Amino acid sequence: MDKIIWDNSFSVGVPTLDKQHQKIISIINQLIADPTSDFGSVSVAKILNELTHFASEHFITEEDLLAKFDYPDLPSQRKEHKAFRTRLAGYCMEAMHSNSAIPLHILAFLKGWWVDHILVKDMDYRPFLASRDVK
Ligand SMILES: [Fe+2]
Structure with a gap:
C-alpha cells in the first residue's frame, strides 16, 4: 500500500488543524510502512490507541473551532x-x-477515511474559516 503523501491540497488553511492532520497521517504511514510490525500485535494495538488519542484530540479542536x-x-x-x-x-x-x-x-479503512474526510468534508470549511479570517 502506498503511503499518504501530504501536499498543499490537504491544507485546510488553519495551521493547528493541518498539524493535527499531519500527525494522524504520519501514524497511518507508520503502519503502512510496517503493517506486519516486527514487534507484534501488542504494538499495533498501541499504535491504534495512539491514533485514537490524537484523532479524539483533533476532533475536539476542529469541532470547537467550527462551533x-x-x-x-x-x-x-x-x-x-x-x-x-x-x-x-x-x-x-x-x-x-x-x-x-x-x-x-x-x-485500508484508515487511509481511505482520512484522505476522503480531509479532502472532501474538511475542505468544505476551508473557505468558510478563511472568510472569517481564522488562522
Ligand atoms: Fe473533520
Whole structure:
C-alpha cells in the first residue's frame, strides 16, 4: 500500500488543524510502512490507541473551532467524527486479537477515511474559516 503523501491540497488553511492532520497521517504511514510490525500485535494495538488519542484530540479542536463560528455543516462533521470513533474502537479490539500484523482492511479503512474526510468534508470549511479570517 502506498503511503499518504501530504501536499498543499490537504491544507485546510488553519495551521493547528493541518498539524493535527499531519500527525494522524504520519501514524497511518507508520503502519503502512510496517503493517506486519516486527514487534507484534501488542504494538499495533498501541499504535491504534495512539491514533485514537490524537484523532479524539483533533476532533475536539476542529469541532470547537467550527462551533465558535457557527459553521452550518457542523452536525454532519460531528456525525462523521462519531462514526469514525466507533469504527476505530471496534478495530482496536480486533487488532489486539490479530497475530502479528494490522489487518489490511483496517489499514485500508484508515487511509481511505482520512484522505476522503480531509479532502472532501474538511475542505468544505476551508473557505468558510478563511472568510472569517481564522488562522
Ligand atoms: Fe473533520
